[in-house]
Amino acid sequence: MQLNQTDTYLNCILQGVLPHGQEIAVKRLDKASGQGLKELRNELMSVAKLRHNNLTKLLGVCMEGQEKLLVYEYLPNRSLDTLLFAPEIEKRLLLPWETRYRIIYGTARGLLYLHEDSQIKIIHRDLKAGNILLDIDMNPKISDFGLARLFNGERTSTITSQVVGTLGYMAPEYVVLGHLSVKLDVYSFGILVLEIVTGKKNTEMFEAGADESTTLLSFVWDHWQKETPLETMDPSLDCKNTETEVLKCIHLGLLCVQENPADRPTMLDVLVMLHGDASSFSAPSKPAFTFAYGDFISDAVSRDLGSQRAEDVPSVNGVSISEFQPR
Structure with a gap:
């Protein structure tokens, strides 16, 4: 998976491409942020079972070592x-x-x-x-x-x-x-x-x-x-x-x-x-x-x-x- 970092705040957003070509957006937790971990867990619990055309779609999760990532569908027009x-x-x-x-x-x-x-x-x-x-x-x-x-x-x-x-x-x-x-x-x-x-x-x-x-x-x-x-x-x-x-x-x-x-x-x-x-x-x-x-x-x-x-x-x-x- 290829990633390009676009922002660096509490939770930075990375744009990536999966091996089969699908574009994704990855929310990456700042390793130094304890509050961010709480937010990440809350977001995971919130969106894991949500299925609606007007909600961002969670595609996957990665929590290995110090890396904590949420993988979402990529939306090209960014935020309103x-x-x-x-x-x-x-x-x-x-x-x-x-x-x-x-x-x-x-x-x-x-x-x-x-x-x-x-x-x-x-x-x-x-x-x-x-x-x-x-x-x-x-x-x-x-x-x-x-x-x-x-x-x-x-x-x-x-x-x-x-x-x-x-x-x-x-x-x-x-x-x-x-x-x-x-x-x-x-x-x-x-x-x-x-x-x-x-x-x-x-x-x-x-x-x-x-x-x-x-x-x-x-x-x-x-x-x-x-x-x-x-x-x-x-x-x-x-x-x-x-x-x-x-x-x-x-x-x-x-x-x-x-x-x-x-x-x-x-x-x-x-x-x-x-x-x-x-x-x-x-x-x-x-x-x-x-x-x-x-x-x-x-x-x-x-x-x-x-x-x-x-x-x-x-x-x-x-x-x-x-x-x-x-x-």
């Missing part, structure tokens, strides 16, 4: 963030609206499988554009199950003291109270949908007008209240014939990021809504974590988030690196 947030317009044009909608729909199908249809119920806990890989036809596959939480039976909620994930994508009840449920993934999915529509990162402040900066959630919510949601759309998109679909996704994204987890839809609800008419949707309430530059998050949230900033989370060549909070 490398195209969606690319500074080059040519890369963003590879994601026309039809492709973006297919990514939203496929990701929703993958999450529904994890939450309700797989043998072991799974909360991903780190859903973001960097963890959505794209195959040769731009079909999405959810990856990186190192932080996933597994549940036996029908119970899919708990209280945890180990709040892990990527800042900006974690729901408020999880950040502040450690309340872990499938609605955490729903919140992250809502953030992802709004990023796909706008082409903007949730974890960055950006200019909203003259001498004004804002977050993505505040930006979208303000336009929603002004009844100008289409003005939030990625300028690289041409959606003259698909405005209704774009509006539906904005509406759906806002429903998923509501502050009260009980108000958020389930992933089954999300798929039904993607097939339905937005006129039947309920009105969204103000999202959690909406603030403008200079505003302050509540003391409780600030205490849990600490001094780390979401923009400090590295994401190079499509490899997800998650932040860990002290226990």
Whole structure:
């Protein structure tokens, strides 16, 4: 097997070719990382029995001596963030609206499988554009199950003291109270949908007008209240014939990021809504974590988030690196 290293972080990703010519992606554990071993075992337990078109496929495992490897199918278009947030317009044009909608729909199908249809119920806990890989036809596959939480039976909620994930994508009840449920993934999915529509990162402040900066959630919510949601759309998109679909996704994204987890839809609800008419949707309430530059998050949230900033989370060549909070 030939390997070419593409990244060097906690878990580096290698591209390889098997003797019969099949291309593979190999996740290689950093030998110096004790935390990485825990993640690797968790990922192995999570994905070994998962079979779905919208999840990355595990092909094999190697744990010999100090070498610890997971072998996955190779996905040539890498991760969604490398195209969606690319500074080059040519890369963003590879994601026309039809492709973006297919990514939203496929990701929703993958999450529904994890939450309700797989043998072991799974909360991903780190859903973001960097963890959505794209195959040769731009079909999405959810990856990186190192932080996933597994549940036996029908119970899919708990209280945890180990709040892990990527800042900006974690729901408020999880950040502040450690309340872990499938609605955490729903919140992250809502953030992802709004990023796909706008082409903007949730974890960055950006200019909203003259001498004004804002977050993505505040930006979208303000336009929603002004009844100008289409003005939030990625300028690289041409959606003259698909405005209704774009509006539906904005509406759906806002429903998923509501502050009260009980108000958020389930992933089954999300798929039904993607097939339905937005006129039947309920009105969204103000999202959690909406603030403008200079505003302050509540003391409780600030205490849990600490001094780390979401923009400090590295994401190079499509490899997800998650932040860990002290226990």
